[in-house]
Amino acid sequence: MRILVVADELEPYGGQERSQVDVTEGLAARGHEIHLAYRAGGSFEERYRRVSQSMTLVPTLRGREGQRFPRAALARSALAAKRLGAPADVVYLNDDRHAFFGSVVSRAPRRALVCHLRLPVTTARTRQDRLGLPLVDSFIAVSMATRQEYVDAGFDEHKLHVAYNGIDVGRFPLADDGTRAAARAALGLGHQFTVLYVGRLDHAKGLETLLDAWTALGLGPDEARLV
Known part of the structure; x- marks a missing residue:
C-alpha cells in the first residue's frame, strides 16, 4: 500500500512527533511504500529519508489559530494536493488540525483519509477545520478516554477507533x-x-x-x- 504521511515539523518536540516517526518506520518495515509531506525539517529528517520514497516540503498545513479561512492557504493546499495526489492509496495525518489539507489531498483523486488523535480536543477551530474534519474517513485515538472525549465533542463515534501506543521491546526489553x-x-x-x-x-x-x-x-x- 502507498501511504502519504503528513507531518508538521520533523523535530522531536514531544511524544506526538516521536510516535509518528516510529509509526512511519513500522509501516515501511511491513512493506508499505511511504511518501512524506512536511512543513519544516528537523533532526528526524534522516530517519524519514531512510524509509520514504519521496519527501515534499509544503508551505503550509493550516491557517493560524482563530484566523478566518484564508484564500492563500486554500490555494497553497490545492497546489500541494495536485503535486502530491498521484502516489498514495491512504493519506495519514498526525494532527486533526491538518484535516483540511488532508481532505484536499485525499480528493485529488479520491483516497482514504486517516487521522491519528493524540491530543485533547481543541476548542480553537478555524473554518478550514470545520470543513475538513467531516471528510476524514477514520480517526485513530490513542486511548478509550481520548476516543470518548472526541465522541463527547460531537465526532462520529463510528469513525473513531482505538490503537494504543506500543513499545518496541527490541529497544526497550523487559528488565531482569x-x-x-x-x-x-x-x-x-x-x-x-x-x-x-x-x-x-x-x-x-x-x-x-x-x-x-x-x-x-x-x-x-x-x-x-x-x-
Whole structure:
C-alpha cells in the first residue's frame, strides 16, 4: 500500500512527533511504500529519508489559530494536493488540525483519509477545520478516554477507533532483577514503592492531578517515592 504521511515539523518536540516517526518506520518495515509531506525539517529528517520514497516540503498545513479561512492557504493546499495526489492509496495525518489539507489531498483523486488523535480536543477551530474534519474517513485515538472525549465533542463515534501506543521491546526489553536494581541505584532509589513520571513539566500533562493523588496516598519517604 502507498501511504502519504503528513507531518508538521520533523523535530522531536514531544511524544506526538516521536510516535509518528516510529509509526512511519513500522509501516515501511511491513512493506508499505511511504511518501512524506512536511512543513519544516528537523533532526528526524534522516530517519524519514531512510524509509520514504519521496519527501515534499509544503508551505503550509493550516491557517493560524482563530484566523478566518484564508484564500492563500486554500490555494497553497490545492497546489500541494495536485503535486502530491498521484502516489498514495491512504493519506495519514498526525494532527486533526491538518484535516483540511488532508481532505484536499485525499480528493485529488479520491483516497482514504486517516487521522491519528493524540491530543485533547481543541476548542480553537478555524473554518478550514470545520470543513475538513467531516471528510476524514477514520480517526485513530490513542486511548478509550481520548476516543470518548472526541465522541463527547460531537465526532462520529463510528469513525473513531482505538490503537494504543506500543513499545518496541527490541529497544526497550523487559528488565531482569539485575538491570532493575542498576536502574534504581542510578536514580538513588531503594526498594520502596516508586512511581516514575517521564515527561515535560507542563500543566497540560496533569501534574497537579498526579501530586494530589500522591498526597492522598499518605505514604512516607521510606514507604514510597515519586520521581
